[in-house]
Amino acid sequence: MTAFPKTSALMKRGTDFLGSEYAILCGAMSWVSERGLVSAISNAGGFGVIACGAMTPELLDTEIAATKALTAKPFGVNLITMHPQLFDLIDICAKHGVTHVVLAGGIPPKGSVEAIKAFGAKVIVFAPTLALAKKLLRSGGDALVVEGMEAGGHIGPVSTSVLAQEFLPELSEDHLVFVAGGIGRGEAIAGYLEMGAVGVQLGTRFACATESIAHPNFKKAFFRANARDAVASVQVDPRLPVIPVRALKNKGTEEFTAKQREVAGLLDSEGLEMMEAQLQIEHYWAGALRRAVIDGDVENGSLMAGQSVGMVKAEEPVADIIAELMTQCEAALARR
Numbered sequence: 001m002t003a004f005p006k007t008s009a010l011m012k013r014g015t016d017f018l019g020s021e022y023a024i025l026c027g028a029m030s031w032v033s034e035r036g037l038v039s040a041i042s043n044a045g046g047f048g049v050i051a052c053g054a055m056t057p058e059l060l061d062t063e064i065a066a067t068k069a070l071t072a073k074p075f076g077v078n079l080i081t082m083h084p085q086l087f088d089l090i091d092i093c094a095k096h097g098v099t100h101v102v103l104a105g106g107i108p109p110k111g112s113v114e115a116i117k118a119f120g121a122k123v124i125v126f127a128p129t130l131a132l133a134k135k136l137l138r139s140g141g142d143a144l145v146v147e148g149m150e151a152g153g154h155i156g157p158v159s160t161s162v163l164a165q166e167f168l169p170e171l172s173e174d175h176l177v178f179v180a181g182g183i184g185r186g187e188a189i190a191g192y193l194e195m196g197a198v199g200v201q202l203g204t205r206f207a208c209a210t211e212s213i214a215h216p217n218f219k220k221a222f223f224r225a226n227a228r229d230a231v232a233s234v235q236v237d238p239r240l241p242v243i244p245v246r247a248l249k250n251k252g253t254e255e256f257t258a259k260q261r262e263v264a265g266l267l268d269s270e271g272l273e274m275m276e277a278q279l280q281i282e283h284y285w286a287g288a289l290r291r292a293v294i295d296g297d298v299e300n301g302s303l304m305a306g307q308s309v310g311m312v313k314a315e316e317p318v319a320d321i322i323a324e325l326m327t328q329c330e331a332a333l334a335r336r
């Protein structure tokens with residue numbers, strides 16, 4: 001007998017797919033989503049996802065092994081499609097029998113979805129448009145995350161509420177769709193479940209959990225911030241299409257503008273390839289996020305955060321956050 005009967009019923013397809021108690025994913029957050037947070041989320045009944053980010057295959061190997069040592073519950077691994085060693089990373093996932101791989105950061109390269117399915121794992125994809133979502137689900141994607149621009153980290157241009165209205169009526173009957181971006185409370189989860197989502201993904205709400213290794217300065221910045229402080233980066237050169245990143249405004253926001261100018265300059269003077277230019281930008285983000293999350297440099301580092309940051313007020317254990325979200329969701333559904 002579950003304590004959340006209405007919510008659990010609406011999450012059933014999601015929990016069957018994930019193998020977790022609740023269909024609440026903690027979205028992968030580079031540097032933050034390591035063994036500690038991932039195992040805590042999964043042990044609390046949610047679904048943790050390791051952020052591979054720019055890790056080497058050796059580091060991912062160690063991280064997966066360490067996570068397995070901390071939880072017997074299912075968890076996933078998030079791989080960035082742009083990673084130059086994507087296929088080696090997939091081999092590491094295969095070696096460990098990872099059950100769910102999330103492919104983020106762009107259209108999966110040829111053969112990657114097949115390589116993951118070949119060792120029996122489920123593939124979770126992101127899609128910015130309905131047409132692309134249908135294509136990815138036709139070509140092997142087992143589930144989809146629809147993520148709106150309220151989210152922290154790399155974002156698209158459209159809000160979660162609009163994407164949910166576009167994607168869910170079309171896809172939810174035949175496909176598994178999780179909604180992400182801007183979710184801070186269980187009432188919002190109830191709304192998306194009623195629209196046909198099988199679960200949700202949150203990042204910002206979990207980034208400062210007690211079990212998160214984020215530096216105390218990083219956490220303090222989150223506790224102080226309001227929704228309006230989490231702003232999207234701007235593209236300064238039309239030739240260099242940078243994916244916007246939502247983060248708390250600080251000195252690092254300005255440094256990113258300078259970095260873009262530098263890379264755009266290299267495009268001219270050294271004939272830098274566009275793909276390489278974009279990789280340089282991504283390396284910049286990985287380094288800047290590390291400075292804030294690990295070193296606690298909240299001035300110059302990147303404080304990636306979604307607009308729900310205003311609802312993050314204090315350090316709380318993951319289990320309490322999940323219990324609160326589930327309780328709020330259940331109460332909202334009971335009131336209907």
Ligand SMILES: Cc1cc2nc3c(=O)[nH]c(=O)nc-3n(C[C@H](O)[C@H](O)[C@H](O)COP(=O)(O)O)c2cc1C
Pocket residue numbers: 026027028029030032051053078104105147150151152153154180181182183201202203204205207303304305306307308
């Ligand atoms: C600090 C931070 C780092 C993130 N890093 C990644 C990442 O490496 N890969 C990824 O796919 N998403 C990343 N995200 C997005 C999250 O996985 C998640 O989808 C998002 O946070 C959900 O929206 P919310 O922040 O509004 O809850 C990051 C988000 C944050 C806040």
